[in-house]
Amino acid sequence: MRREKLAKLQAEGRDPFAIVTWKQTHxxxxxxxxxxxxxxxxVSVAGRVMSFRDIGKAAFIDLQDRDGRIQVYLNAEGLGxxxxxxxxxxxxxxxxxxxxxxxxxxxxxxxxxAEKMVLLTKALEPLPEKFHGLKDPEIRYRxxxxxxxxxxxxxxxxxxxxxxxxxxxxxxxxxxYIEVDTPILSTIASGAAARPFVTKSNALNLQxxxxxxxxxxxxxxxxGGMERVYDMGKNFRNEGIDSSHNPEFTMIELYQAYADYNxxxxxxxxxxxxAAEKATGSAKxxxxxxxxxxxxxWRRLTMTDSVKEYGxxxxxxxxxxxxxxxxxxxxxxxxxxxxxxxxxxxxxxxxAAFEKYAEEHLIQPTFILDYPTDISPLTKQKPxxxxxxxxxxxxVYAREIANAYSELNDPIVQLDRFLQQERExxxxxxxxxxxxxxxxxxxxxxxxxTGGMGIGIDRxxxxxxxxxxxxxxxxxxxxxxxx
RNA sequence: GGGCUGCUAGCUCAGUAGGUAGAGCAACGCCCUUUUAAGGCGUGGGUCACAAGUUCGAAUCUUGUGCAGCUCACCA
Numbered sequence: 200m201r202r203e204k205l206a207k208l209q210a211e212g213r214d215p216f217a218i219v220t221w222k223q224t225h226x227x228x229x230x231x232x233x234x235x236x237x238x239x240x241x242v243s244v245a246g247r248v249m250s251f252r253d254i255g256k257a258a259f260i261d262l263q264d265r266d267g268r269i270q271v272y273l274n275a276e277g278l279g280x281x282x283x284x285x286x287x288x289x290x291x292x293x294x295x296x297x298x299x300x301x302x303x304x305x306x307x308x309x310x311x312x313a314e315k316m317v318l319l320t321k322a323l324e325p326l327p328e329k330f331h332g333l334k335d336p337e338i339r340y341r342x343x344x345x346x347x348x349x350x351x352x353x354x355x356x357x358x359x360x361x362x363x364x365x366x367x368x369x370x371x372x373x374x375x376y377i378e379v380d381t382p383i384l385s386t387i388a389s390g391a392a393a394r395p396f397v398t399k400s401n402a403l404n405l406q407x408x409x410x411x412x413x414x415x416x417x418x419x420x421x422x423g424g425m426e427r428v429y430d431m432g433k434n435f436r437n438e439g440i441d442s443s444h445n446p447e448f449t450m451i452e453l454y455q456a457y458a459d460y461n462x463x464x465x466x467x468x469x470x471x472x473x474a475a476e477k478a479t480g481s482a483k484x485x486x487x488x489x490x491x492x493x494x495x496x497w498r499r500l501t502m503t504d505s506v507k508e509y510g511x512x513x514x515x516x517x518x519x520x521x522x523x524x525x526x527x528x529x530x531x532x533x534x535x536x537x538x539x540x541x542x543x544x545x546x547x548x549x550x551a552a553f554e555k556y557a558e559e560h561l562i563q564p565t566f567i568l569d570y571p572t573d574i575s576p577l578t579k580q581k582p583x584x585x586x587x588x589x590x591x592x593x594x595v596y597a598r599e600i601a602n603a604y605s606e607l608n609d610p611i612v613q614l615d616r617f618l619q620q621e622r623e624x625x626x627x628x629x630x631x632x633x634x635x636x637x638x639x640x641x642x643x644x645x646x647x648x649t650g651g652m653g654i655g656i657d658r659x660x661x662x663x664x665x666x667x668x669x670x671x672x673x674x675x676x677x678x679x680x681x682x
Numbered sequence: 683g684g685g686c687u688g689c690u691a692g693c694u695c696a697g698u699a700g701g702u703a704g705a706g707c708a709a710c711g712c713c714c715u716u717u718u719a720a721g722g723c724g725u726g727g728g729u730c731a732c733a734a735g736u737u738c739g740a741a742u743c744u745u746g747u748g749c750a751g752c753u754c755a756c757c758a
Contacts, residue, residue, distance in 0.1 A: 200709070254721085255714035274715055291708080304716045328693035328707050330719045335693085337750045349693095393757075438757050439683085592758085599758055630757080655758080668751095681731095681749050 201290060205321045215318045221245050221296040228266035230301060234309050237301045242311060244269065245296045245319065247348065250329055253287060259310075262297060267351070270310040271297050277314050291329075292322030340676050353671075356664045359478045360672060363660055364431070366477035367451060370470045376427040376453060381416035383409055383433070389633040390414035390577070393436040396446075409435035413452045414577065414651065415638040418606060421454050421649050422641045429453035431656065442668040443598060446677045449656040454606070458650035460589045463603040464566055467593055467652060468495035471564075471600075471659060478663050486596055486662050489562065497564040497593070502553050505567055510556030514549050523548040542626070546571020546586060561594035570604075576616040576632050578604040595662055603652035610642035 208214060224243040246264035257274040275283040277299065289295065298315040327333040332349045339346040339353075346353050368378065386405065388395035390412030398407050413430040420428045431451040438444060455462065472482040472493045482493045503514045512530065517523050523545035527533060533540050535551035543551075549571055561567070570590040572580055578588035589605035607613050616632075617639065623631035660672040670676040 250718075252717050252720055253714090254717060257715040257717080259717050259720085261718075270718075272716065276715085302716095304718090306716070306718075308716085308718070310716085325692050325708060330707065331694035333693070335689090335750085337689090338693095340750090391758085436757080439755090441757090442752085444757070602758075658758095679749065 201321065201323045201325075204288060204290070205323065208318070208321065213318075215293075215321045218317070218319050221317065221319055223296075226266045227262070227264050227269035230269055230311070231267075231309050234301065234303075239300050239302065241298065241300050241314075243296065243298045244311065246294065247322075248289060248291050248293045248295060249326075251289070251291050258287065260295075260297075262295070262311075263348070265354075270304070270308050271299070271313050271316075272302075272304065272310045273313040273316065277312055278316065282316070286316055289318060290322060290325070292324070292326045293318060294320035294322070336670075337681075340670055341678055341681070343674055356660075356666060356672060357674060359664050360660050362478040363474045363663055364449075364656065366474040367431070367470060367656075369477075370473050371427075371429055371453060374427070376429050376455075377420075377425050379417070379420055379425075379428050379430055380432070381410070381413045381420075381430050383435075385410065387633055387635050389635045389638075391434075391436075392630045392632060393438060394630055396435050396437050411436050412653070413450070414653070415635050417452055417454050418646060418649070418651070419638065419641045421456050421606075422644050422646045426456045427454070440677060442670070443658065443661075445657070445669050445673055448669070448673070450653055451656055452651065452653040454649055454651040456647040456649050459605040459648065460568075460591055460603055460650055463650040463652045464497075464499070464591060465495070467566075467601050467603065467654070468493070468497045468564065471654075474659065475663055484663055484665070486665055487667060489596070491563060491595060491662060493564055497566055499566045499568060501569045502549060502557075502567050502571075503569065505557035505561075506549065506552045508557070509560050510552055512552055512556070514545070514552070517545055520544050527551070538626075538628075544571070544573050546573040550574055558594065559597050561597055564593060564595050566591045566593050575604065576620050577607050577613070579607045579609075598658060599655070600658050600662070601652055601654045603650065606646070606649040606651050608642055608646040608648060610639050613642055614639050 222243055223245045227244065227246070230237055230242060230244070244262060244264060246262040249261040249263045249268060252259040257272065260271040260273065261268050262271050273283065273286060278286065296317045296319050297311055297313050299311040299313040302310060302312050304310050327345060327349050333339060333345055372378070384398070384407045386407060388408035388411045391414070393411045395408040395411050398409065399405070400407055411434055413434070417428050417430055429451055432449065433447050434450045435447050437446065440446065472495055475482045475484060475493045484491050484493070507513050512526065517526060520543070524540050524543060527536070527540060527543065527548045530552070532548060532551050532555065535555050536543055536547060538547065553567070568591045569581060569587045570578070572578070572586055572588050575588040575590050578590045581587045581589055591603055592599050593601035607616070617634040620632040621634055657669050657672050660666070661669060664672060666672050
């Protein structure tokens with residue numbers, strides 16, 4: 200039916216697809232916000248026909264543009280008999296241009312009294328139903344364009360996404376950080392515990408990996424003397440998909456020379472509070488019915504203290520791996536451990552106890568400090584305690600949103616840590632860190648003491664837009680094909 | 683990967699003692715000059731996700747497959 204209408208239009212020499220441009224002087228929202236100034240003035244708008252109420256010798260169209268909707272009133276007096284009859288053949292979903300003057304209907308609806316209307320694009324597929332809209336999550340994600348047309352909240356979320364990302368850039372740029380692009384394709388995917396995607400260069404006849412982190416390249420930039428750098432972009436991890444994981448996701452990593460993890464904590468809480476205010480107008484936001492307050496300073500708690508507080512286990516009294524193993528057995532922690540109990544260090548067991556007892560309680564923004572050395576191969580040890588590192592993770596609503604540390608810059612220790620990881624890999628941990636020899640040699644050139652941090656941008660956006668699933672903040676989430 | 687749930691008209695959803703498939707909106711036709719989930723009268727529209735099985739007969743029961751959502755595990 201719509202195809203027949205299109206064919207007729209083309210036969211009549213008014214093919215909408217032949218039109219190249221339309222002069223848009225106003226958007227819906229600015230007309231509504233400046234109604235008094237614009238009343239009886241001419242405007243030109245464009246957008247999609249969302250509903251068409253034909254009442255005979257007059258009709259009303261709800262026109263939707265980037266910012267919302269505005270009603271268009273049309274009749275034969277304003278447009279001429281022939282044009283009016285023609286416009287009545289248009290459909291919901293069509294994209295049109297309208298010129299006319301601004302006025303208010305009897306019911307008080309701010310509207311445009313049409314004087315000229317042009318069909319700019321014919322929609323061959325009808326839109327979902329106007330009242331119930333589009334709900335099916337599969338169609339919403341697969342055909343996001345329909346979701347954007349039908350669900351204004353979705354448009355709002357993705358506009359906020361842009362505001363948040365801009366705010367983060369603004370925050371760092373104003374503090375003399377340099378934004379760089381590090382490689383997405385490389386022969387070694389390291390810098391995080393994750394399996395990479397594998398691809399191949401035809402020209403080089405070479406197996407390449409998609410990056411799982413930007414860390415090792417950014418630290419090379421610090422070695423080179425950039426002092427403050429960041430890379431905000433996609434990482435790729437070949438892992439499962441759920442409501443907080445997408446195989447490709449946006450991450451920022453930033454590094455600051457002559458700083459440590461305490462400086463990173465301050466940067467983290469201030470930057471996220473800044474982004475929250477820019478995007479939502481407040482550092483306090485509602486997330487899934489719970490108020491989250493990002494106002495600095497956030498709570499600071501060591502991992503050991505968190506396990507003591509929430510699990511009633513005092514690891515500061517545990518001296519050896521054997522004692523820790525006995526404790527793990529007593530508390531039934533074997534289940535939480537990846538390795539066999541006898542291969543576990545005190546650090547592995549502390550981390551397992553943290554995940555079991557403490558993590559779920561971390562609703563308001565909280566920094567968990569001082570991670571075991573065994574699970575932190577790129578991190579500097581704490582002065583006076585080689586089993587622990589100067590590392591923190593930030594938690595909100597029991598989810599990790601940031602990971603930061605005082606960077607390990609001793610090339611000899613770093614090589615040892617990588618070799619330990621290689622051994623883990625041989626023991627069957629296919630997510631252990633891969634040795635990057637060139638990175639180690641960059642440390643031999645000399646990296647100043649440096650603080651670094653990674654923040655999951657999608658997760659920050661989830662909290663600031665009240666999104667339950669990461670798919671609601673990624674325009675085109677990864678999906679299996681369905682035919 | 684495990685468990686649970688869903689898949690019926692373009693959209694939102696009904697539809698089991700197994701018996702020729704329904705509503706609202708959308709579409710099509712007619713009426714209506716300030717409506718707004720406009721209204722009134724009329725009409726058309728389906729490989730019930732896919733495949734096999736049970737049965738005289740399957741949207742409905744059984745098995746398998748696909749996709750999706752939730753959830754647990756894994757993973758930061």
